Amino acid sequence: MSTYYSSTKYEGPEVIVVAMDIGTTHSAVSFAHFSPGCHLQGKMVAHWPGQAHWNGAVKTPSMVSYRDGVVKACGAEAVQDFEEDPENVAYWFKLHLHPAMVSEPSYSQQFEIPPLPAGISIERVYADLMRYLMDNTKRFFQTTTPDGSQIWERLCDSIVFVLATPNGWDIREQVILRKAAIMASLVTEENAGQLLQFITEAEASVHYAIANQSFEWLKKNTVFAVVDCGGSTVDTTVYRCVSTDPLSLKEVCPSECVQAGGIFVNREAKKMLEMKLKGSLFDDPEIIRSMLNAFESELKPQFDGAIDEYSLKIGSIADSDPQLRINKGRITLSNEDLKPVFNGIIDKILASCSITIRHNAEYVILVGGFAESPYVRKVLSNKLDRHFIQTITVGDYAKKAAAEGAIITRIKQFVVARAARATFGGCVRPIYDRKLHSDRRHMIQTYADGKERVDGAFHVWIPKGTVLQGTSAHKLPYHVAWDATSTQRKELTGRLGKIGIEVFAYEGSSIPTWCKDENGEVVEGMRLICTLNADLSALAGGLQIRTGPRETRFYRVDYNVCVYFGGTQLHAKLQWNEKGVIREGPVTVMPYVS
Incomplete structure (x- = not known):
């Protein structure tokens, strides 16, 4: 279906939301005008240059052609350039962003990723395609929405953009997409944090599936999975139905992402x-x-x-x-x-679907362009049927489930809880524990507070698989200290201006003790996600000297790391008390699911 209507009237602020799904082979855009007092309607952009309007196809090829370093054409108009001069056409460029955990060694050795045109960066390609998608979205909105031109001009500076990404992508890929969105003038450096949002393709697809087919089979406590078979990745997420009126879904385990599209x-x-x-x-x-x-x-x-x-x-x-x-x-x-x-590709999909079997899923919903293959549907259905799992197919080959589902997600939020795909935590300097840290006994140092500590330990904030609700929040106390006998008070201003804690993610099922080795290098399996920074220099003038073990004298600053759940991501920030007033550092957004 090309439109989706909400059952209740919208009562929030007026805004336009545009959702983009830039796939490996095709891209699509959906949008909605959130108007107070109206029933919200989601639409797909169905008119693309070089494509017949009558067939209603909402997909356009994910291709960008260049001439002398300047964008020449996008979408269907770039296909002709590809046939004549493929070296100057960016195609399948999404593969350049796939992280190592998605791009398995067996494929990286056998599968050559098409190079980008000479002198063109991946950010540039995404920016050029985003600009093309946006220009045509504007045109389609203005011609299909009553008073569309006036509405667009009034709200164009506050449009909220939602980008659908594979389950396996995280902050590294989001940073690149954010840069591209800024280059494309979709958002600015100042408002990107507010106006640019991300959703996993799996979550968008479950909303598409529920909205586009009858779900009489869906009862309270029913466990089912959505398998989104795309151009380059297959995303699998398992849900439990919390309630049917209103419909609420809860992820039951970390989602899977495999490069098998x-x-x-x-x-x-x-x-x-x-x-x-x-x-x-x-x-x-x-x-x-x-x-x-x-x-x-x-x-x-x-x-x-x-x-x-x-x-x-x-x-x-x-x-x-x-x-x-x-x-x-x-x-x-x-x-x-x-x-x-x-068969080789289907076997990889089936392996990723094993989580549906482990969690006793009763149904598997297949969406995505690759799932439209009759052979893929037949083999998957036969294999899953042996485990008493019923396969349900949803969609239209001409559609993009993630693009349509992303806007439905904004209109009607079915998913109320999501599972952490990795273990997240900070790199800390804990007090030496002979049971936990015996392998680094030779690295014990007596720090400014007089206590024996070791460097490079992993302090867990959220374990992998933790199911987080919309109100979940964590506040973790931290502190830093300096030797008062060797540190002048005036030096503290500079040191406090550089407070930060490194955030790591671990994909394994166990929880490691260390995130850095004895040389300060990140240990295998750990990923440095980001660094939370804050400027606490205003506290320098009021610091008091404290006395610790062995009569050590030191300055100490206490602060909290606040981690809380919002939508499909973790938000983290540093918080401290300044003259009785709670201050907070900038919020850093980290993907945590799918």
């Missing part, structure tokens, strides 16, 4: 065709490329493994080769040729 089938198809045609008159890169285009548009959407043979266009009607089973410009491919092209 539709483009990998294309690559397997390419290898199969190259092997089959090797040494023949048809062993030509241009012919292979043309065949892959035909595979993508003709064979891939219809292949279901039910018949023995399928045909694929390979050339003109005059082209024939009986030995290769080529007749009148079409090659015949068997099930034995085609099934292996799909």
Whole structure:
């Protein structure tokens, strides 16, 4: 469906919300005008340059072409440039952002990511495509919304942007997208924190699924999963229904993200065709490329493994080769040729779906372009049926579930609790504990407060798998100290102006003791997410000298790390008391789920 209506009238401030899903192969945009006293309506942008308006397709190719370092065309208009000059076209560029935990070594060795055009950065590509998507969103809004031009001009400086991203992406990828959004003039440095938001593709997809199909099967305490099969990643999230009226969903475990989308089938198809045609008159890169285009548009959407043979266009009607089973410009491919092209990728999807089995899911909802493949649906359904899991397919191949679901999420929030995908915590200097820190006994140092401490320990804030509600908040006490005998009071202003604590994430199931090794390097498996900074220099003048063990004299400053849940992310900040007034440092936003 191309629109979504809320059941109640909106009573908040007037604002336009634009949601973008920039996929590996295609992109899409949804939007809503939040007008007080009205029933909210979500819409998909359905008119893109170079594409027929009558077919209602909401997707546009994720391509940007360049000429002499200047953007030439985007979307469907860049496809022609790709066919003529692929080196100057950015395509499948989303793969450049996939973190190591998504891009597995087996694929990084076998799968060559297409290079970006010379001199063009990944931020630049995203910015150019975002600007293109926004220009066409503006045009579509103004022509399909009553008084659209006046509304847009009135609210254009306060538009809220929501970007859908894979489950496995976190703050590193969000920083790049934020820079791109600023380059594209969607937001500014000053208002990006307020107007630019992120949602996982999995959460957007569950809203799309619920809004686009009947869910009489969904009862209180029903456990189900949404598997979003995209172009380059497959995201799996398991939910439990908390209530049906109103509908409320709760994540029951950390979500999964695996690099096993539709483009990998294309690559397997390419290898199969190259092997089959090797040494023949048809062993030509241009012919292979043309065949892959035909595979993508003709064979891939219809292949279901039910018949023995399928045909694929390979050339003109005059082209024939009986030995290769080529007749009148079409090659015949068997099930034995085609099934292996799909099976390796499907096996990876099934492995990621194992969490649905572990958590006794009763249903699996399939969404995403790759899930429209009849063969993918059939194999997944048969495999999951053995575990008494019913498969439900939702959607329309012409749609983008994450794009439509992102705006539905803003209109009607079904998910009320989410599970931490990693263990988050800070790098600290704890008091030496002979049981916990025996391996670093040789690194004990007596610090300014007179206590024996060791560096590089991991202080857990939120363990992996913790289900966080909308009101969850944590306040953790910290302090820093300086030797009063060697530190002049006037030096404290400078030192207090550089207070910070490093934040780490750990993906494993256990909780490690250390986040840094003995040389101060990040240990394997840990990821430095960000550093929380604050300027506490105003406290310097009022610090009192304290006395610790062994008559040590030191200055001490106490502060809190405040971690709280908001939407699909963690917000963290430093907080301190300044002359009886609670002060807070800037808020740092960290993704914590999916």
